[in-house]
Amino acid sequence: MADLLSKFRTSLNKSLGGDSWLTKDIGTLFSGEKLRDDALEELETRLLMADAGLEATQWLLDRLQAEIGAGRIKTEKQLREQLKKALLELLQPIAKPLKIPAFIRPYILFVVGVNGVGKTTTIGKLASRFKKDGLSVLLAAGDTFRAAAVQQLTTWSERSGVPILSQGEGADSASVIFDAVQSAKARGLDMVIADTAGRLHTQHHLMDELRKIKRVIQKHDAYAPHEVLLVVDATTGQNALNQAIQFHEAIGLTGIAVTKLDGTAKGGILLAIARRMALPIRYVGLGEAVDDLEVFDAEIYVESLIGSST
Numbered sequence: 001m002a003d004l005l006s007k008f009r010t011s012l013n014k015s016l017g018g019d020s021w022l023t024k025d026i027g028t029l030f031s032g033e034k035l036r037d038d039a040l041e042e043l044e045t046r047l048l049m050a051d052a053g054l055e056a057t058q059w060l061l062d063r064l065q066a067e068i069g070a071g072r073i074k075t076e077k078q079l080r081e082q083l084k085k086a087l088l089e090l091l092q093p094i095a096k097p098l099k100i101p102a103f104i105r106p107y108i109l110f111v112v113g114v115n116g117v118g119k120t121t122t123i124g125k126l127a128s129r130f131k132k133d134g135l136s137v138l139l140a141a142g143d144t145f146r147a148a149a150v151q152q153l154t155t156w157s158e159r160s161g162v163p164i165l166s167q168g169e170g171a172d173s174a175s176v177i178f179d180a181v182q183s184a185k186a187r188g189l190d191m192v193i194a195d196t197a198g199r200l201h202t203q204h205h206l207m208d209e210l211r212k213i214k215r216v217i218q219k220h221d222a223y224a225p226h227e228v229l230l231v232v233d234a235t236t237g238q239n240a241l242n243q244a245i246q247f248h249e250a251i252g253l254t255g256i257a258v259t260k261l262d263g264t265a266k267g268g269i270l271l272a273i274a275r276r277m278a279l280p281i282r283y284v285g286l287g288e289a290v291d292d293l294e295v296f297d298a299e300i301y302v303e304s305l306i307g308s309s310t
């Protein structure tokens, strides 16, 4: 827990001398006992600059405005407290960890996302995490569009000691995943984590392909896939939100993993996703190593944004 907090802090407080982008020099927003007239404007700028997006920013400012109106924000401490309260209200409902119920076997997890966001890395980290939890996992190399993707996943499979089913470049993605599910059933495995195509000729083709895979897998199990996890890259800001909207419309997501939070001093994209998508943020990526994937915890994230001087 302390380790995670320090990881978050390091990413969110980069070169800000201990405070995050949100709370840096927060005392200067007051003149004496009074919040400056332009304080909300300043907070708005900070939120927008950190990729929080218009909707989450407006929602947070409305909350603060109501507290100011009620005379509850007169000190820096109170401002921090109210910010913390509002952020938790926004984030807590979507901080729902992924649970693998024991009665669903094999549990089928699709991982989707465009190339380069950290999809393969996240699958590798997940495989290792679930294996540590005692689950038997099979990886399905469904990103057949690029040979390198299969190779990369194979490397992760070796690293984490989790078997992989692949058919090489150009194979039909739905058929690879179908085979993997069949094999997992035959071997009595707990879980299939399926990589999916990240790039086809057009976005339209990509979404068609994903819908097809879903249809094929549902011949095995009408309720599958049990989780469709979208991976987005925190450093791409609003693009990450746009990807979430598009993938959700096309195939229906059930959760999101946000990678590379260690690579940005912003991280406000989590707020934008929370407000716009109302989908669980399951995991956050905080580095390239196998253990650098953490279950998203709203309190820890908010604490690292607001600081402990509340």
Ligand SMILES: Nc1nc2c(ncn2[C@@H]2O[C@H](COP(=O)(O)OP(=O)(O)OP(=O)(O)O)[C@@H](O)[C@H]2O)c(=O)[nH]1
Residues within 6 Å of the ligand: 113, 114, 115, 116, 117, 118, 119, 120, 121, 122, 149, 152, 198, 259, 260, 261, 262, 263, 284, 285, 286, 287, 288, 292
């Ligand atoms: N710093 C950091 N780097 C990450 C994280 N997750 C993934 N990466 C890196 O991001 C790069 C892209 O990751 P991949 O897993 O290859 O991404 P992909 O989405 O599978 O994309 P393709 O390989 O292009 O299909 C790699 O260099 C990863 O090591 C993270 O949480 N933090």
